[in-house]
Amino acid sequence: MxxxxxxxxxxxxxxxxxxxxxxxxxxxxxxxxKTEVYEPVPPRVTPGDSSKDAPSDAIILFDGKNLEQWTYDNPDNTETWKVENSILTVNKKAGSITTKDNFQDYQLHLEYRIPEEITGEGQSRGNSGIFLAYLGMDERGLFEEGYEIQILDNYQNETYVNGQVGSMYKQSIPLANATKEPGAWQTYDIIWRAPRFKEDGSLRSPATVTALHNGVLVQNNYELKGITPWIGEPTYEKHGPSPIRLQAHGDPSEPISFKNIWLREL
Incomplete structure (x- = not known):
C-alpha cells in the first residue's frame, strides 16, 4: 500500500x-x-455614427428629401406619398412605390412607424410590406408578386402567425414578436440573397433571408420555397436582379410612415 x-x-x-x-x-x-491569410484585404467601410446611420458605401433610397429613387404605381396620385419633416408617409389608395434600380444581394435598413391612433384588427391593422424582390403584378393585374416580409401592427393584435410582422408572408413564421407600440419608430435590418437559376429556368439555389426586427432576430437564414403569394403555394420562376417595393395596402389604418432607407450591395 x-x-x-x-x-x-x-x-x-x-x-x-x-x-x-x-x-x-x-x-x-x-x-x-501556416494558417494565416493576408489577401484579399477587406475594403474599408466607415460606419455611421449610430447603428441606424448609413455607412459610407450605402445606396441611399430615401434620405428624407425626395423620392427620386422610386417610381409610383399611380403617377397621377404622387401627392398621396408625402415627404414632410424628413418622413415619408403613405395614405390609403396611394398605390405602392418601387425602386428605379434593380438589386440582387444586399443589406437593407429601413425604419417605419405605425400610426399611434391605429384602428382595425387582424390584417387590417397597419398592414404594409417590403418586397425584397418585386416581380410585378399577377396575370390578372390584381396582386403583387415577389418575396414579401410583412409589416403589421402586432403589438396587441393577433392574426395568423405566418402573416404577422416579421414573417416571410404566408411562408415563414417569425422567431419572435418584437413589435413596439403604435406611434414608436421601428426598424428592419435585412440580409437578402436572391435565388439563382440554371439556363433551363430550374432553380440552382433558393433565396435566403436573415432579418432583425427592432434588433431581434426574426428570420435566421431562411431558405424560401418561392414567392410569397396571398393565395396558393410558393413557386419559383426564373428572374434576375429585381427592384424593392414598399406596399400601400389601402387599409383605413394607414397612413404608415417610413424614414432612413438605405442598402449595401453584397
Missing part, C-alpha cells in the same frame, strides 16, 4: 514538472503562420 502511494506521488510530480516547462514559442508561432 505504501509502495503504491509513493509511485502515485512520483507520477503526479513528473506530470506537474512537464506542464511547468516553457513552451517552444518560436515553433508554435511558425505552426500558426
Amino acid at each position: 505504501k509502495i503504491k502511494s509513493t509511485l502515485t506521488f512520483a507520477a503526479l510530480f513528473i506530470s506537474i514538472l512537464g506542464f511547468s516547462q516553457e513552451p517552444d514559442w518560436e515553433k508554435l508561432y511558425k505552426e500558426s503562420q
Whole structure:
C-alpha cells in the first residue's frame, strides 16, 4: 500500500514538472503562420455614427428629401406619398412605390412607424410590406408578386402567425414578436440573397433571408420555397436582379410612415 502511494506521488510530480516547462514559442508561432491569410484585404467601410446611420458605401433610397429613387404605381396620385419633416408617409389608395434600380444581394435598413391612433384588427391593422424582390403584378393585374416580409401592427393584435410582422408572408413564421407600440419608430435590418437559376429556368439555389426586427432576430437564414403569394403555394420562376417595393395596402389604418432607407450591395 505504501509502495503504491509513493509511485502515485512520483507520477503526479513528473506530470506537474512537464506542464511547468516553457513552451517552444518560436515553433508554435511558425505552426500558426501556416494558417494565416493576408489577401484579399477587406475594403474599408466607415460606419455611421449610430447603428441606424448609413455607412459610407450605402445606396441611399430615401434620405428624407425626395423620392427620386422610386417610381409610383399611380403617377397621377404622387401627392398621396408625402415627404414632410424628413418622413415619408403613405395614405390609403396611394398605390405602392418601387425602386428605379434593380438589386440582387444586399443589406437593407429601413425604419417605419405605425400610426399611434391605429384602428382595425387582424390584417387590417397597419398592414404594409417590403418586397425584397418585386416581380410585378399577377396575370390578372390584381396582386403583387415577389418575396414579401410583412409589416403589421402586432403589438396587441393577433392574426395568423405566418402573416404577422416579421414573417416571410404566408411562408415563414417569425422567431419572435418584437413589435413596439403604435406611434414608436421601428426598424428592419435585412440580409437578402436572391435565388439563382440554371439556363433551363430550374432553380440552382433558393433565396435566403436573415432579418432583425427592432434588433431581434426574426428570420435566421431562411431558405424560401418561392414567392410569397396571398393565395396558393410558393413557386419559383426564373428572374434576375429585381427592384424593392414598399406596399400601400389601402387599409383605413394607414397612413404608415417610413424614414432612413438605405442598402449595401453584397
